[in-house]
Amino acid sequence: MKVVTTCQEMRSLISRAKAQKKQIGFAPTMGCLHEGHLSLISKSIQDNDITIVSIFVNPTQFGKNEDFDRYPRQLQNDIKLLEKLPGVTVVFAPSYSDIYGNAPNTQTIVHVPHLSKLYCGKTRTNFFDGVCSIVTRLFNLILPNRAYFGEKDFQQFVIIKMMTADLLLNINIIGLPIIREINGLAMSSRNQYLSKIERDEASLIYTMLSNACKLFSEGERDADVIQKKIRGIISHNSLLKIEYIAFVHSDTLKVMSQCTEQTRILIAGCINQTRLIDNCNISDKTHLI
Ligand code: AMP
Secondary structure, three states: EEEEEOHHHHHHHHHHHHHHHOOOEOOOEOOOHHHHHHHHHHHHHHOEEEEEEEEOOOOOOOOOOOOOOOOOOOOHHHHHHHOOOOOOOEOOOHHHHHHHOOOOOHHHOOOOOOOHOHHHHHHHHOOHHHHHHHHHHHHHHHOEEEEEEEHHHHHHHHHHHHHHHHOOOEEEEEOOOOOOOOOOOOOHHHHHHHHHHHHHHHHHHHHHHHHHHHHOOOOEEEEEHHHHHHHOOOOOOOOOOEEEEEEOOOOOEEOOOOOOOOOEEEOOOEOOOEEEEEEEEEOHHHOOO
């Protein structure tokens, strides 16, 4: 496995791979790798000749009062984990200045209108601009045939698909299922912030999603009715505070008042300072308890 830290070195590696007609798979991450990330990387290894994993805590997607400074960084540990995976893997861990130069505030921003302002974009106003700006830069450098994203960040996945299509990028965007802890909590690097009690409370989000799936399987289609019932799972003194629950179409993210097989439920909340997101397809029977 090779660790690359500069754009220049990455560019020459990519030119050699392209000259040899190698298929390139790419999984962008912010590191502190867990099984959710590893599922994307393993799929890329299966599908491609070369897999590139970027590890870069992207400053432009964090708001002023968010956790950029304390976001967990453990590059050496991540490298050890990746070395255990069979297959050709390149880790790309660039410096901030290599990606954004020395004037990060005046650089080009990639903005997907409308979708970036909804749901998570309402409170994290520059978040999707930051994500699209880093992903575009990495796509242009790495020129992957396929790029792998987790459905854990479902709005991000839909926005990246739209951006890739709009910018005529010849990259196949592949979404993969959410990997969960035993208690149902979606794996996330931010789960490290949670105490044992907070982790138990955090799993209530999955309980809400499972209950919505159950109501749908029993024939309920009214999104408001389902929403009211699942909100009832959270007591007033719970540590978990819900930011939003949205019933949306999986392809367009448009709100749906009547649920169908295409409905995705998106939930965001927080426990103390830790923000949590999760989602599932309402007709997914694997979530029925
Ligand atoms: P992050 O390092 O949090 O920016 O995530 C990098 C990629 O891993 C994104 O495409 C995420 O959606 C994906 N990912 C994060 N957590 C999970 C999970 N629990 N299951 C599947 N994919 C995930």
